[in-house]
Amino acid sequence: MSDTLRVALAGLGTVGAGVIRVLDTNRDLITRRAGRPIEIVAVSARDRHKDRGVDLSRFEWLDDTAGLAALDADVVVELIGGSDGPALSLARTAIGRGKGVVTANKAMLAHHGLELASAAEAAGVPLKFEAAVAGGIPVIKGLREGAAANAIDRVYGILNGTCNFILSKMEAEGRDFADVLAEAQALGFAEADPSFDIDGIDAAHKLSILAALAFGSQPAFADVACHGIREVLAADIAEAAALGYRIRLVGVAEANGGGLFQRVHPHLVPLHHPLAHVAGSTNAVVADGNFVGRLLFQGAGAGEGPTASAVVADLIDIARGEFGPPFAMPAAALEQRPAADSGDRRGRAYVRFTVADRVGVLAEIAAAMRDAGVSIESLIQRGANPDGSVRVVIVTHDGPERSVAQALERLRGSQSLASQPLWMHILD
The missing domain is CATH 3.30.70.260 (ACT domain)
Structure with missing residues (x-):
C-alpha cells in the first residue's frame, strides 16, 4: 500500500467537480482522518475544455475513460452514470485489474450489483457506493455496519428528491403536477426528460439496493413494482390533507415467507409519521430492526455537496483499509428470493x-x-x-x-x- 491513495476520476459533472472541491477544501482534515493523503491523479470526461470551476491542469487528462483502469491508481471513482455502457465497462475492468471502485451509480448497481460485488470480493478490492442512495445521508453505512446485528423487518422511505419537491410544492401552493414539474425543470430539480424520476424508476433502483443490504438478498430491480406521480392531482393532495394525510412517493421493501416485496408508489402518509414532514428535495429512509427499533435517516438526497461528500467518505474508508463485502455479507451468501405476491x-x-x-x-x-x-x-x-x-x-x-x-x-x-x-x- 502506497503512502498516498491514488484516485482516477471518471465524470466531471456536478458531483465529479464537487469531489475535487471537497478534497481541496478539507484536505488536511481528510488526511488526518484517512491516515494518509488522498490524491486525484487523473480525470476523464466528455468535454476537456468546459469550465467546471476547478483547476484540472494538475491532473492527467484521458479522453478515453476506459484508460483510467490501466493507470497507476488505487481506486477508480465512476461518476459517469447509466446501467451499462462505459460505466459498467470501466467498473469491470478496474476490478479486473485489482483496483477499488467507488460509484454513485444506482442504476448500474441495481442491474449488475451482484456481478460486481462477486468480482470485487474475488479480487480482494473494495466496491463502495454510499453516494448511490440518498446522496449525503449515510444510510448504506448505517444498514451495512450500524445495524449489522439486527434482523431488518422493513425498509422504506422517500428516495427521490425531484418527486418530493414536486409533491411538496403542489401541497403548499395548490398547483397541479404539470405546472410544478415545469418549475422544477427550470430550477434544475428535474431533468429535461424527467421520466426516471417522476415514473419512480430512480427510486426503484435505490430501493433494490437498500433491500439487498437490509435482507441479505440479491439485488432484484426487475421485481420492484413501480408507479410514479404523473397522475396525482392537486385535488388528491387537498383530499388527502382533509383526511389527515400528505402524499409522498414512498419505496417499501419487506422480506417475509421466503419472498421479497418491493414497491415504489404514491402513498398517503399520516401526519403523525416522520415521512409526512419530509419536504422539498430532502430524502428520508426508515429501517425497522428487531433490536434497535426504528431508525430514521434524513437529509439532502442529491446535489454537489452531499453526494460528493459521500464519495469522499468512501475514499476515506478505503484509505484506512476499512471495507468488507459490498452488500454486507459475501455475495455467495446473498439469497435469491422470489417476488412476494402483493395481493x-x-x-x-x-x-x-x-x-x-x-x-x-x-x-x-x-x-x-x-x-x-x-x-x-x-x-x-x-x-x-x-x-x-x-x-x-x-x-x-x-x-x-x-x-x-x-x-x-x-x-x-x-x-x-x-x-x-x-x-x-x-x-x-
Whole structure:
C-alpha cells in the first residue's frame, strides 16, 4: 500500500467537480482522518475544455475513460452514470485489474450489483457506493455496519428528491403536477426528460439496493413494482390533507415467507409519521430492526455537496483499509428470493375515480367493491369538473390488496369512468 491513495476520476459533472472541491477544501482534515493523503491523479470526461470551476491542469487528462483502469491508481471513482455502457465497462475492468471502485451509480448497481460485488470480493478490492442512495445521508453505512446485528423487518422511505419537491410544492401552493414539474425543470430539480424520476424508476433502483443490504438478498430491480406521480392531482393532495394525510412517493421493501416485496408508489402518509414532514428535495429512509427499533435517516438526497461528500467518505474508508463485502455479507451468501405476491398484503387504500355525472355511477362502483369483498370506510363525491365529470374518492377499510385490484378490474372498460382510477396505498 502506497503512502498516498491514488484516485482516477471518471465524470466531471456536478458531483465529479464537487469531489475535487471537497478534497481541496478539507484536505488536511481528510488526511488526518484517512491516515494518509488522498490524491486525484487523473480525470476523464466528455468535454476537456468546459469550465467546471476547478483547476484540472494538475491532473492527467484521458479522453478515453476506459484508460483510467490501466493507470497507476488505487481506486477508480465512476461518476459517469447509466446501467451499462462505459460505466459498467470501466467498473469491470478496474476490478479486473485489482483496483477499488467507488460509484454513485444506482442504476448500474441495481442491474449488475451482484456481478460486481462477486468480482470485487474475488479480487480482494473494495466496491463502495454510499453516494448511490440518498446522496449525503449515510444510510448504506448505517444498514451495512450500524445495524449489522439486527434482523431488518422493513425498509422504506422517500428516495427521490425531484418527486418530493414536486409533491411538496403542489401541497403548499395548490398547483397541479404539470405546472410544478415545469418549475422544477427550470430550477434544475428535474431533468429535461424527467421520466426516471417522476415514473419512480430512480427510486426503484435505490430501493433494490437498500433491500439487498437490509435482507441479505440479491439485488432484484426487475421485481420492484413501480408507479410514479404523473397522475396525482392537486385535488388528491387537498383530499388527502382533509383526511389527515400528505402524499409522498414512498419505496417499501419487506422480506417475509421466503419472498421479497418491493414497491415504489404514491402513498398517503399520516401526519403523525416522520415521512409526512419530509419536504422539498430532502430524502428520508426508515429501517425497522428487531433490536434497535426504528431508525430514521434524513437529509439532502442529491446535489454537489452531499453526494460528493459521500464519495469522499468512501475514499476515506478505503484509505484506512476499512471495507468488507459490498452488500454486507459475501455475495455467495446473498439469497435469491422470489417476488412476494402483493395481493396477500393487507392495508387501507385511497382510490380516486373520475366519472360521468349521471344516475347509477356510485351504485356501480359500490357494487364492484362489494362483489370483490372491499369494505368501504368513506365515500366522498365533489362537485363537477369543468368538463362535466365528477371526482369520487373511496377510502377502504383494512383488507387484502387483491380485493381492491379485483374491484378495479371489474370496473375496467366501464362507460361510467372518464379515466383510469388512481389507487394510492395508505402507509400504516
